[in-house]
Amino acid sequence: MDSRDELIRYYRWLRQYGYNDSHSGNASIADGEHFWVTPTGACADTLEPQELIHCARQGPLGEGASLDARLHQLVYQSNSSAGALLHSHGAYTVALTMNGVDFVPPDFEGNYYFGSVPVITIPYENYLKEAPDRVAETLAEHRVAVVRGHGVYAQAETMNLAYKWTCSLELSAKTAFIAAQAGTL
Numbered sequence: 001m002d003s004r005d006e007l008i009r010y011y012r013w014l015r016q017y018g019y020n021d022s023h024s025g026n027a028s029i030a031d032g033e034h035f036w037v038t039p040t041g042a043c044a045d046t047l048e049p050q051e052l053i054h055c056a057r058q059g060p061l062g063e064g065a066s067l068d069a070r071l072h073q074l075v076y077q078s079n080s081s082a083g084a085l086l087h088s089h090g091a092y093t094v095a096l097t098m099n100g101v102d103f104v105p106p107d108f109e110g111n112y113y114f115g116s117v118p119v120i121t122i123p124y125e126n127y128l129k130e131a132p133d134r135v136a137e138t139l140a141e142h143r144v145a146v147v148r149g150h151g152v153y154a155q156a157e158t159m160n161l162a163y164k165w166t167c168s169l170e171l172s173a174k175t176a177f178i179a180a181q182a183g184t185l
Contacts, residue, residue: 026068038052
């Protein structure tokens with residue numbers, strides 16, 4: 001499968017399964033010394049492979065690339081094993097990390113996969129300036145990171161594994177929410 005088709009498939013799944021709305025989040029996949037990234041304002045429901053933006057790992061970003069393209073570029077520069085990056089807005093994860101405290105999944109799988117999930121606080125007005133460096137630094141040592149009040153960034157060797165980390169974290173957050181409601185947490 002062409003890497004662009006793979007990116008589109010997983011980006012659409014983020015929308016289809018409720019991790020993003022129609023035009024939120026972004027995704028990229030490494031392709032040698034380059035990577036493909038979703039364009040700014042992309043609609044997951046209608047995005048086509050030819051609309052993806054080709055960017056260099058080192059050097060200028062493609063015109064029209066996602067506002068997070070520099071963040072994606074720095075993740076690939078900081079972590080040579082990263083082959084894919086997904087950015088999503090899972091409601092349970094975002095809600096449970098609004099306090100800015102690192103999230104420790106209470107369920108077995110979440111704790112096994114992540115231990116503690118770092119939560120990064122970046123003031124809204126500084127996001128574009130600060131997020132690329134701070135998220136890339138965090139993802140150099142973690143599978144996932146959450147930007148407080150914004151969303152999840154998951155990196156992995158493959159798109160499938162980045163998707164797994166995204167889904168696993170959201171399920172852990174949902175489990176924590178339900179356990180808190182049930183009074184068992």
